[in-house]
Each structure stands twice: as C-alpha cells, then as structure tokens.
Amino acid sequence: MKILAIESSCDETAAAVVEDGRKVCSSVINTQVAEHRKYGGVVPEIASRRHTENIVQVVQGALDEAGCALGDVDAVAVTAAPGLIGALLVGVNYAKGLAMAAHKPLIPVHHIRGHIAANYLAHPDLKPPFLCLVVSGGHSHIVEVRDYTDYHVLGRTRDDAAGEAFDKSARAMGFPYPGGVSIDRAAQKGDDRMYKLPKPRVEGSLYDFSFSGLKTAVINLLHNTEQKGESIDTDSLAASFQRTICEILVDHLEAAARDLGCRTIAAAGGVSANSGLRRRLEEMCASNGYELFLPPLALCGDNAAMIGAQAYYEQLKYPPAGLDLNAAASKDIETQF
Numbered sequence: 001m002k003i004l005a006i007e008s009s010c011d012e013t014a015a016a017v018v019e020d021g022r023k024v025c026s027s028v029i030n031t032q033v034a035e036h037r038k039y040g041g042v043v044p045e046i047a048s049r050r051h052t053e054n055i056v057q058v059v060q061g062a063l064d065e066a067g068c069a070l071g072d073v074d075a076v077a078v079t080a081a082p083g084l085i086g087a088l089l090v091g092v093n094y095a096k097g098l099a100m101a102a103h104k105p106l107i108p109v110h111h112i113r114g115h116i117a118a119n120y121l122a123h124p125d126l127k128p129p130f131l132c133l134v135v136s137g138g139h140s141h142i143v144e145v146r147d148y149t150d151y152h153v154l155g156r157t158r159d160d161a162a163g164e165a166f167d168k169s170a171r172a173m174g175f176p177y178p179g180g181v182s183i184d185r186a187a188q189k190g191d192d193r194m195y196k197l198p199k200p201r202v203e204g205s206l207y208d209f210s211f212s213g214l215k216t217a218v219i220n221l222l223h224n225t226e227q228k229g230e231s232i233d234t235d236s237l238a239a240s241f242q243r244t245i246c247e248i249l250v251d252h253l254e255a256a257a258r259d260l261g262c263r264t265i266a267a268a269g270g271v272s273a274n275s276g277l278r279r280r281l282e283e284m285c286a287s288n289g290y291e292l293f294l295p296p297l298a299l300c301g302d303n304a305a306m307i308g309a310q311a312y313y314e315q316l317k318y319p320p321a322g323l324d325l326n327a328a329a330s331k332d333i334e335t336q337f
C-alpha cells in the first residue's frame with residue numbers, strides 16, 4: 001500500500017510516498033529555517049504563508065521522485081495535530097483537497113506518533129512493544145508504545161521541552177536559532193565537567209521532566225560571569241549543559257525501563273540527533289543489555305516519511321477521516337482523532 005503523506009506542523013513543508021509503513025519511495029523537505037533564524041525562532045504567520053507557497057511543489061516533487069501520479073497512491077495522510085495551528089491547517093486543507101479530488105481515503109496522523117514511527121523506516125525488525133524517549137522542540141515524553149496505535153505516556157515535561165531548553169540556552173550563549181545543533185557542535189570541543197548545572201526534579205513524579213530551571217541556571221551563570229568581568233568558556237558551557245540534560249533524559253528513561261521491565265528502547269524527535277544523547281543512550285542500553293533503536297539523523301527532524309509510516313498503521317486500525325477533519329494545536333498522543 002502506497003501512502004502520500006504531508007507534514008506542515010512547524011517550519012518544514014514536507015511530503016513523502018511510503019509503502020506499507022516501512023519503505024520510503026520518496027521524501028521531500030522544504031525548510032524555512034533560514035528565514036525564521038532572522039527572528040530568533042519560528043514566526044507562526046510566516047510559517048503558514050511559506051507552507052501555502054510551497055506545498056504544491058513539495059507534494060508534486062514527492063510524487064515525481066516516487067515515480068507515481070496521485071492516482072497511483074492508495075491514501076493521503078497528513079499531520080493534523082499537534083503544532084502551529086495556521087501551519088497545520090495548510091497541510092490539512094491541501095490533503096483534503098487531494099483526497100477529495102482523487103477519491104482517496106484521508107488519514108490524520110499525530111505528529112509525535114509520526115516521530116516514533118520514523119524508527120520503523122530504518123529498523124525493519126522493530127515492533128511494539130517498546131519504550132520510546134520522544135525529544136523534540138515541543139515535546140519531551142517517555143512513551144510506552146504498547147502497539148502501533150496504543151500509547152501510554154509515563155513521563156512528560158512540566159515546562160520547557162528538551163529542544164526548547166537546548167534552543168533557549170543556545171540563544172543565551174549567543175548561538176543562532178535553532179541552537180540545539182550548535183550546542184552539539186560546540187560541546188565536542190568543550191570540557192563537560194567545567195560548569196556544574198542543576199538537575200531539577202519534579203516532586204511526586206519519577207519520570208516527569210522540568211527543564212526551565214536548567215535553562216535559567218545557564219542564563220544566570222552567563223550574567224554573573226559577565227558582571228564579574230570574567231569570560232565564559234562557551235564550548236565548555238555547551239558541553240556541561242548537554243551532559244546535564246542528557247543525563248536527566250537517560251536517567252529517567254532508565255528508571256522507567258527498569259520499573260516496566262521493558263528491554264527494547266527507542267528514541268525519536270529532533271533532539272534524538274544529538275550526539276551526546278545518542279552516546280549516552282548507547283551506554284545505558286549496553287550496560288543493561290537492552291536493545292536500542294535510534295532513527296537515522298535524516299529522520300530525526302520533521303519529515304513526511306515518518307507520517308506516511310505511521311499512517312499505514314493508523315489505517316489498519318481506524319476508518320479514514322471525513323472531509324470535515326480539522327487540525328488541532330495540541331492533542332495527547334494517547335487519544336485517537
């Protein structure tokens with residue numbers, strides 16, 4: 001079964017053709033990051049406008065690259081939640097138009113379910129159940145993936161998402177948006193023990209995260225150092241920050257895996273591209289004898305192939321959406337459309 005998938009939840013306009021949830025026939029990503037960088041973050045209205053301008057070309061590009069016409073695909077899938085509402089609406093409406101014109105079923109996909117499904121594209125042997133650390137610009141979840149469409153969130157962030165913590169701390173250190181990748185690069189040149197940063201705990205919860213205190217500690221450290229007229233070793237601050245946040249993420253995940261008795265681990269989302277996090281996950285899984293699945297770097301960030309992968313499993317379980325499908329800015333991963 002071939003699915004044409006569309007993703008427009010943030011600042012990437014993307015389309016892909018995916019076969020049976022596992023094989024990428026094509027994947028096209030048009031990123032707006034250079035434009036948003038000028039403003040230090042994603043400007044929602046600009047994102048919507050760029051999606052509107054680019055979506056026709058991006059979808060046509062994905063069909064061409066896969067060597068098929070719209071009539072050749074079996075269904076149209078689209079990210080319907082969560083994300084920037086104006087951005088999501090562009091993709092949802094375009095997908096509806098295509099589904100209606102070509103008489104194809106319409107499959108709504110949850111963006112975070114898509115991030116998790118990116119792993120299916122790279123790992124043919126990965127099947128639920130497994131435990132997944134989802135770390136993106138908007139989410140930090142420890143998710144028990146019980147089945148392809150059955151999820152239980154064990155832990156979530158109470159404030160900033162991991163990617164947000166990376167980006168806000170990076171901004172304070174003087175890196176351009178999105179700063180996660182700059183921290184990753186700088187960290188490789190720094191001493192990750194030079195600065196001691198806090199590891200905030202969430203009272204009453206073993207698995208939940210809180211990152212705003214960590215970000216504030218970075219900002220305070222920078223201000224205090226500047227006020228004293230001292231200079232900061234930015235590479236070492238980046239390395240210390242990265243080590244701290246990765247320790248928090250992996251320690252919580254390790255506790256959840258131990259308590260659940262889960263021996264198969266995966267990661268997903270933009271931050272799963274982080275080299276420090278990948279290394280730490282590998283060490284933790286090796287020391288416990290767990291099997292680890294990581295998405296390839298090209299599938300960590302936003303793309304439509306992951307939406308096409310998840311859409312395959314959604315349509316096995318649920319009927320197609322009606323043409324009155326709406327987008328939602330927020331939506332729990334556990335609930336169905």
Ligand code: KG4
Pocket residue numbers: 010135136137138139162163164166167178179180181184269270271272273274275300301302
């Ligand atoms: O999953 P994603 O592409 O978009 C959302 O769904 O939010 O995640 C984007 C986030 C950004 O915060 C970005 O800084 C972060 O992923 N990111 C990284 C790295 N690459 C992307 N963070 C740390 N290290 C990286 N190498």
Ligand code: ZN
Pocket residue numbers: 111115136137269270301302
């Ligand atoms: Zn994403």
